[in-house]
Amino acid sequence: MLGQLILSGIATGSLYALTAIAVVLVFRNTRTINLAQGDFAMVGAFLGIYFLKQLGFSYYTTVLLVVASTTLLGVAVEWLIMRPIAKSDWLTLFTATIGVFYILTGVMGWIWGRDTKAFPVNFDPTPIDLGGALISMGHLYNIGWALAIGVVLYWFFNHTKQGIAMRAVTDDPEIAHLMGIPVKFIVMLTWGVAGFIAGFVGILIAPIIYVSPEMMDEVLVKAYVAAVFGGLYSIRGAVIGALMIGVAENLAGGYLDSSLKTSTAFIMIVVLLAFRPQGLIGVQKRREI
């Protein structure tokens, strides 16, 4: 029972982790808390339905197309909306992403309606025995995808020019600029990576929670909490936080009361902020905002 709850907690947590990584990436490069991050994934899920059902593409073609479109969406949002106000204070940047959130919710609701839809690819509930703990195939599949994306991101940040430049911008945008890094392009790329991650999240989460304009609200709030675990700055911290939230809420739901499940994240964040306002993983916050 315990092992099972932990495993499925890790499975949900890994999807929170992906969203949290995107939140951290955008925040540390642009000081923007991206409220539209969940909506990028929501758009991805809707496009997934469209590609699979209306156009009849295969699953992997769909994944490819969805990720490409959400990446473009992230880039477009940066270019059209965030860039002109990039120098504003963080509240302005944050409220601008609320605007993006409203527009995306409105557009998706307008095109595809507000009612929830089932995703054409089903969640595979076949139980798999992992050393005594049962886990459904679908959860295992999600963990696998999350790991794969994690590896790709790791490679990107450590072994590609753009990824290293992105980290340099995180450390100090001015010095990065002096070193000849095209900071504007890198910021655009950051939003692109956020969209890239959101595309996968949308496709992976859609079979679990159904597709509707509001589908990502809960996931997003939890991803935020996870991001705070890493001080909104450390990706490792965010991932650990996300997995902890996933496991903790599953345990609370399993052993205490199912209604407690969704409040777990908030209780964790209050306790965390009360004792370690800088986040769990000791990152020195470079910029006060």
Add this chain to the structure above:
Amino acid sequence: MSKVPITKAASNNLESSPKYAPVRALKQRYTRQNLIAVAILVALAILIPLLPQVKGWMLSQVSLVIIYIIAAMGVAVLVGFTGLVSVGHGGFLAIGAYTSALLTKYFGVDLIIGLISAMFVSAFLGALLAVVFVRLSGAFMAIGTLGFAFFVGTVVNNVSIFEGRDGIFLDNNVILGIRIEDFGFYYTSVASLLLVTLAVYCLVNSGTGRAFMALRDSENAAKASGVNRLLYRVLAFAISAGITGIAGALNAHVVNYVSAEVYADIWYSVDILIAVVVGGPAILFGPYLGGIFVVMLPFFLERLADFSFILKGVVLIAVLRFAPAGVGELILRPLRIARRRKLRSVAAGLRESEVG
């Protein structure tokens, strides 16, 4: 005799002399422009029900505007005057609503008592929450408060006394033993709004308000001047939560029904924040404009709910880009420029008379 440089300190000294009476009068007149705008808007609010179309459902929509303005006033105390950000004031809206609803249901209290107790309960919980949250820097506080709204949502959804999605139905509103109908309720809301606005105006112009603004403008300078950061921030948070609590209580009584369906929605909090940002957070009548915007936009586009979402987003982004201090600022800016010009000409006149 050489020209007297009018430095800040010198002008302060000079200002108290009778010769500078015209400058003083001008200054006073223009700090009152905020109050004048508020007076116009409140007069409008009082007169609107005289229109024959405004009755029944339409009247409750107008009441909703008033309620949103009150809630936004609460957030404006925080965002505009203290420099803290809350994305969780929907939580206080819920706390106010349920406080008043439960008191009315189980003790049959007067609407006034309901409103006042909603304010105090909300302010108290706000102060508790603030002790944890106000030490955080902006972004962390935003996320923490968003989590709070989410938490309140799950509590009202799951704890049995709040009756979850079934909701609590209330009897008709009673003030001092008299049953009030729609119009009576509407004017109760307007009266609450007026009181809240006056309270905020007095607060902003008091020593406490100046301490808030000092914390907003320069935390270190405020600290050096002996402003207790924790105390004043917790106080600001409590006041802000209390005001939003009143709005919550009114929101419960406008339809005489509270349900988790409404209050578990965290986007309420976002809506209130948007009302403040669009109207102008540091402007007394900013929340008025924002409240009208947030409630009336979906109302006029009732059949096009999704389109109203899109329009809301577009307007918000446009405001942030072209009028970052809010729509209220667009209205005040010409007045401010005129004021500066007049002050300058008066000062020039005085300087000449001194030189002569």
